[in-house]
Amino acid sequence: METHLSSASRPPAAVPAELFARTAQIAADWLRSLDRRPVAASATLGELRSRLGGPLPVGSVDPLTVVEDLARAAEPGLVAMPSGRYFGFVIGGGLPAAVAADWLTSVWDQCPGFYACGPAASVVEEVTGAWLAALLGLPADASFAFVTGCQTAHLTCLAAARHHVLDAVGWNVEELGLGGSPSIRVIVGARRHVSVDRAVRFLGIGRASLRVLPVDGSGRMEVSRLREELAAAGTPTIVCAQAGEVNTGAVDDLDEIADAVAGTGAWLHVDGAYGLWAAASPALRHLVRGVERADSWAFDAHKWLNVPYDSGLAFCAHPDSHRAAMTATADYLVQGGPGQPRDAMDWTPAFSRRARGFAVYAALRSLGQRGVADLVERSCAHARTFADGLAAVPGCEVLNEVVLNQVLFRFDDDRTTDGVLRRVIDSGEAWLSGTTVDGRRAIRLSVTNWQTSDSDIGRALDAFRNAAVEM
Incomplete structure (x- = not known):
């Protein structure tokens, strides 16, 4: 008798080698x-909407x-972020080893929430x-979490900080919540990143808990005011x-800030989204002197790494504070075991998540310590x-001391500044x-991509020279 299999009982299809080979070709062509390409x-x-809808x-x-239809329809709407001429939003490209490892991450489809789901x-x-920790000079015994980005890293670190400072005054926030708890003040600089406020x-x-301190012209916190507040x-x-x-x-004077915080019982958190990577460079490490004295650090790998x-x-x-703020357990989970493997869900807000460690591992191993410093x-x-080069363009004013990879500049007035930028894009x-700084329009450039070359910088400068002449 002929048997008809339902879709649920059909045997698995063969590995779609042609599909994966074609996808790799599309990726390489891109x-x-x-x-x-522009x-x-x-x-x-x-x-x-018409092409994709x-x-x-x-x-x-x-x-x-x-896949072919998706690639064809999406292509005109793709920004060439991996290009060496993309200078927006402190966004890096993808190192070849990291991209390849990320492909494998999708194929392997591991869930590292706890060891039993993905030992490797x-x-x-x-x-x-x-x-x-070794590369960036952080304490060797520091706990850590792989998260989606610096926003969630702030959330994780500040949750640990919340636990720590309230526990010190006898309040268990995980058990009792914030209703009726002692108030917490969060001291920040006037030019902090908005993701800190969002985590709060x-x-x-x-x-309302924020105590906003003045900063200098580059955005560095005034430490004398911090001492007064503390x-x-x-x-x-x-x-x-x-x-x-x-x-x-600009980088806050982390050593002086750590001096001010020492002995007060306050928790010191560092937003190092991209700037913490200066610690990997012998030539730039002085900019983050004292960073190891903090209590927590948040940073991105999809930026400078x-x-x-x-x-x-x-x-x-x-x-202990990190784990207390994050951990979860349930009877059905398989946690711990012989050799005490690390269960990542003890350290992150996520339960199920992508195995981000593979790409970071591949990037670090492919570069090595010297390669990260060189990047x-x-x-x-x-x-x-x-x-x-900008300083020689008529009407252009560079507004910052270039201490890292950021250049802030503007032209004669707001209209000209925005017009030049539009022409370059x-x-x-x-x-x-x-961006807007001190009420005036400006342009910000970030060099974060491993592929950026002298030629890319030259092409961008030529584009600004031409746009300035047109304006």
Whole structure:
């Protein structure tokens, strides 16, 4: 008798080798096109909705057709972020080893929430965390978490800080919540990143808890005012310092801030989204002197380490507080065991998540210590070259001291500044973002991509010279 199998009982299909080979070809063609393609997307919003939209098919579609159609429809709406001429938002490219490892991550499809779901993924995170602590000069016994990015890293670190400062005054926030708890003040600089404020909101501490301190012209916190604030009422306190202001690249005086915090019982957190990577460079390490004295650190790998999105790290000098803020357990979970493997869900807000450690491991191993230092130093050298070239463009004013990879500049007035930027983006030669500083329009450039070359900097400078003449 003939038997008809339901879709649920059909045997698994063969490995779609043709599909994966074609996908790899599409990916390679995209990467090869970066040097000659416009950096900005070319399609409008309406065009993309038309190309990608329409009703969901009733029946199934061949996977190869799906991938080819997707690539063809999306291509005009892709920004060439992996290009060496993309200078926006402190976004790196993807190192070849990291991209390849990220592909394997998708194929392996491991869940490193706890060891039993992905032993290799868990151990890779353990190894990579130790490498990062050594590379960046953080305490060897610091706990850590692989998260989506610096926003979630702040959330993780500040949750540990919240536990720590309230526990010190006898309040168990995990058990009792914040209702009726002692108030927490969070001391920040006026030019902190908005993700710090957002983490404070998410944690229920609230924006009203912020004590905003003045900063100097580059965005560095005024430490004398910090000392005054810390000398005030002895409420539980978190201090958020910054390594790498988003527009200027300026780094707070972390050593002096650590001196001010020492002995007060306050928790010192460092937003090192990209600037903490200066610690990997012997030539730039002095900029973050004293960073190891903090209580927690948040930073990204998808910025200066150039791994694919998304990839952030949270480190904490107080593992007990970190674990208390994050851990979870359930009868059905398989946790711990012989040799005490590391269960990542004890350290992250996530339960199930992507095995981000593979790409970070591959990036670090492919570069080595000297390669990471060279990537950081080369980016900073390109930024200085760009700033020097801009200084010779009529009507252009460089607004910051170029200490890292950020250049902040403007033209004669707001209209000219925005007009020059628009012309450069429309030329396809580079992509940068505008900003507002002290009430005036400006342009910010970030050199973060491993592929950026002298030629890329030259092309971007030529585009600004031409745009300035047109304006």
